[in-house]
Each structure stands twice: as structure tokens, then as C-alpha cells.
Amino acid sequence: MGHIETLPGGWSVEYHYAMGPTGVKFFTALKEEAKITAPKCPKCGLVMLPPRSFCERCFVEADQWVEVGAEGTIQSFTIVPVKFESLPDPPYAVAYVLLDGAGTAMVNFVKNLDLTDIREAARKLAIGNRVRVVFEKERKGTIQDFHYELI
């Protein structure tokens, strides 16, 4: 008699996520004009990235859009040297960056950084260090149309 203990199985479901008008506006400016734009709350002045249609503090529509700076300051980061299923191939570095003019930080890859020595790379990515936004030449209208690089 065979030794029966487990049954293999899996889920595979595809989605098409609607971005909403705010997302469409953000990604259109990113793709067409290579600009990072963000909605600003008319009441408290909070410039929100990732963009949101309403100020989540004042509950008023955030319909004034501003362009934020192409540089910013690292607020936190990590470096991933191991492979996780279906996630990007290691090593990769990601950082939350407060872009100049924004009120909240946004995450993206930090590229063009040698990650061979993880401790050394971590020192370079320290909180407070400056990065610039680098736009891809061929943009598809996704958040990966840009990344950060250390200045």
C-alpha cells in the first residue's frame, strides 16, 4: 500500500485592477511627461504619495495637483539578498523616499548600487541620504517607470 499523506494543488487567478481616476491621472503624467505629480489637500496642504482622491485626514476631495521634486530623502530602506517565490530576483534594494515637496514617503527600487556587500550597501542607504528620481526611457504607465538612485 502506498504512503498517502499530501495532495498537491494550487490557485491561479488573474485580475485586472481598475486604477480609478486618481491613479489614471498619476500614471498618465508619469508615462507621457515623465513627471511625478501628487494631489494636495486644499484644507491641510498634505501632498499625498501614493496619490489618493481624498485627503484621509480632512475627508475633502484632493483635486489640486502639484509636481513634486525629482530628488528626495531616504526615510527607510532594506536590501533583500534571498529569493522569495514570485518576487523579484535578488539582490534588490528598496527605499521609502520623501520626495521634495511631498508630505508622505513613497517606496521604489534603489538601482545602480553595488549590493554585493550588504552591510556596506546598507551604510550608503542610510536614512537622511539623498536620492534622485530616474525615469525609464520606455515608460509603460506603471510605478516601475521610475526608480531611485543615490546622489
Next chain:
Amino acid sequence: MRQRSAIVGVGQTPYRSHQNFTIPELSQQAAFQALEMAGMTMDDIDAIVYSMGPSQFLGVNEPDKWCVDAIGGRHKSFMRIHTGGATGASAAQAGFYHVASGLFNTVLVVGADKVRECKDSQQVLNTIWDPFYERQFGLTTITMAAFQAVRHMYLYGTTEEQMALVAVRSWENALSNPVAHLKGKISVDDVMKSLYYCWPIKKYDTCPSSAGGAAVVIASEEIVRKSGRKPAWIRGCSEFANTVFLGDQMGGMAQVDFADSDILAMAAAEAYRQAGIREPAREIRVAEMYAPFTLCELPMVEALGFCRKGGSGRLNEEGFFNRDGRVAVNPSGGTLCTNAIAVAALARICDGCCRSWVWRRRGCRSRMTAMPCARARGDRSSFTPS
């Protein structure tokens, strides 16, 4: 509150990487244990709260339906609670509300998980992040812990070695916990030399993916008095949610700092108010908390008022949080040694109650409070002094 309520029975299966039982079977094993301790049978239970996190770990959708019969839910009030890592605490909170409201006199809170039956739990956890702006960057719960660690290190000078000490203490504590998944004597050096998963989080800074079940029985004061069983009274319970965007919690116009567990501090303040606790570090002897990574524990003990912000790393070195220290933190080994996600926070409540009962049996006279708490994505926090 219509009536006082107490936990009168707890149950946990042993936890390990794999279990050759189904989820209904594991749930039932935990339920039977809790009922036995409470001196009850399924017939004595008015309502059931099923503690179940993301279905994708199991690959069975709506697993609560799968378990209705096994845990005595047929033809009874039955609901599933799911709040991510906080699930088990939220389920107990729902059970507490069931009884405190006066709607029910006996509630069984039960659940089980087998996180490792899916190939990679982090593949599932990555889908917590929104698909447009964050998910594409390989974010996981490990990177989330790393982002917090980096800020805690930056603001307070916390070191990787101080984080490592949390693992050393937790693993040693787990040696006396018969159901703990990981346990043993490890050194700071072992932790420091272990593989980086997401800098500065290393293998030993990280919880395991565990399989197992947990349950508690919550009863009204009337039932407790009749049963003659030793109760763990629920004296306070509170939880708050926070923004899902981590970037809203660092620099700029942030209202709280992601380095800290300020939302837990808010929940704690409310629960302390309910319980009449004024000086947590003097009045609370043990804290069981949902800290799946070493670093998470440090801002949490600060948020719970055991020390000032940034002070936990040093106190941890001095043994303040050891079993024989001022406040025993995770004397069970905690979530760092055992993480069956759907019931990890419920396990904290089981372990907190057991610790409280053991001390009472030893005749300790001082006022003792065991306090489980939980925390998950979005900094949702809940806890229940008992």
C-alpha cells in the same frame, strides 16, 4: 458592559512545520482541550468565533465553512474573524463582546493554521500591498519589519545585537513551552551569523511558519461562579487601526513614526483605563505579544509603557524582560518561536492565561496581570489584560 466575562479554558495543539491533520481536525483538537479545561462539552457552548487569517496559506477558500461541524458550529451562532496577524486577538475580542454584551453566556473561540502548506507564505503576504504603487517592489512582512528596524536603529541607536538578544531569550523561554515550534539555546553570535533575509533582519530574527490550532472558552460571570473553575477575568480590551501606507508614517507630515508602535500605545492606554492600570511596569508581571520579528518586540514594550521610547534595547540587555525580570515578555517563546498565523495572537492569550494561573497556584500575592496583545499590517492592535 452587561456582564463580566472570563476565560475559563484554553487549548493548543503542539506546533510544528507540518501536521498530518486537516484544518477541521486541528481546530477540533484545540477546541476539545479548551472545553475539557473549562469542564464543558460542545452542548454547553452558545456561540462560536472562528479565528482564521488569509485563506491562501491553506489554499482552501472560506475554511471556516469547512470547520463548522468539527467545532460544534452546526445550528449555532458562528462567525469568522480575520484581521491578518491580529486575527486571534480580534477573534477573542469578538468572543469577549459576545459575552460582555449579555447576548451569550459561553463562547468558543477557535482556529488553526498550516502556513507551510503553501510553497512560500511571503508570496501570499506580498499581496497585502496595493497592486499599483507598492506590491511590485517585492514587499513582504519581512521587509515591513526591516523598515521599522531601520528607523528604530536610526532614531534610538538600537543595534542588531540588541535585536539578537530578543531571539536568544525567546528561544530559551520556549524550552519550557511544550507546544512551542522552535526552541533551544542559541547565542547572539548564532543570530548575527545567520543569513540576511532583508537587511537588518536575519534568519533568527524571524518567526517560523507553523502549523497548529488554538482555542479559548469565554464565559459569563454567572457561568464562572456555577462552574467553580478558575477564571482569567478580562479586565480591558481595545484595538485601533492605522493607515496601511508605511510611507505616511515616516518623515514629512507623518502623524506617528513607523519606528514606534504608537497605535498600540493608544490601544494600551484605553485597555489600561478599563482595567485601572496606572503603572504598567509595576502592575503587569507578564506580557505575551505578537512580535513575529525580534525588532517588533522593542517598540511594542515601549508602547505598552514598560519603558520610555528607545529605552527597550538597553533594558533588554539588562534582563528587564527576562522571566525573572520586572516584566516577563513572551515567557512562552512568543510568536518568534511559533507562528501559526491564524491563531498566533490567540496563542498569546492562551499562554498569558496559563502563566497567570500558574502564578496564582503558586500563591503569589501581588496583583498579577497577564496581558496578551497583537499587532498586524496597518498597525492594527488589540489586547486583553486578564
